[in-house]
Amino acid sequence: MSAGSGIFSTMREAKVKDRGHEVLVADAVDLPYRTGFGDAAISIAVLHHLSTEGRRKKAIEELIRVVKKGGLVLITVWAVEQEDKSLLAKWTPLTQKYGEEWIGPGSPRARSPSSCTLESIPETEENGFGERKKDSGQSYMQSLQEITSQSESYSGASTDVKNANNQQEYFVPWHLPYHRAEVSGASACALANGLAKKDDKKGAVVYNRYYHVFSEGELERLVAGIDNAVIVDRFFDKSNWCIVLEKKL
Secondary structure, eight states: OBOOOHHHHHHHHHHHHHTTOOOOOOBTTBOSSOTTOEEEEEEESOGGGOOSHHHHHHHHHHHHHTEEEEEEEEEEEEBSSOSOGGGGGGSEEOSSOOOOOBSSTTOOBSSOOOSOOOOOOOGGGTTOGGGOOHHHHHHHHHHHHHHHHHHHHGGGOOHHHHTOTTOOEEEEEEEEEGGGTTGGGHHHHHHHTTSEEEETTTTEEEEEEEEEOBOTTHHHHHHHTOTTEEEEEEEEETTEEEEEEEEOO
16 A cells, blocks of 8 residues: 555546556545554655655555554655755755644744745644635635745746755656646646646646655654654665565554
8 A cells, every 4th residue: 555645646646547457545644544554664755745744654654554453665765865866956955844834723824024935734633625715715726826936936046046055855747648637627726826837838737845864863763752663674766765664553
């Protein structure tokens, strides 16, 4: 089993269903599987899309929960140490760390004021996404428009700025071909709200996709506080940090 989220997972779901396989889109921090369900679980290039350490750790705990005792969990994430350094010039660095985004439901952001904010679903409401108020949804859309606009203003930034020490938060362009762009009308909605743009030369809708790239040892530190699993392997593969966990209890 594997975990993913958002419009990108919806695209994968449709593709896999076309091949006749059983698949669903779910929340990586609240997997719809019973405890001890599977022999193994994989999370390929998912964890780095979660913007807080708390959610990243919760996603790991969920992967461990759904496998049997002795089951294995493979996790891969993008690394800070990218082998192709030219890629960094195409990424937009985010100037603020995400950290803990909420104190509680409806609370203001728990960090210093800035020219733009990115509202997040409260950590304590992980099972109540559908109950968010309409005005909160509008605020969320406005915030995304602002930060997307800000990211475009970075397009002329120098490579030196983009390669600043300790930079781990980025927006990375993601191109969705036109012929795949109208699943559930999501792309049309994103374009209308300024959350994506067209690239007619490449024939694609372009999204800014959030990434937290992992430094060496960071993945292991996330697992260190989890009592019922141990690391049985760790390795670096094609600009990804990877670990294999074994469930002990």
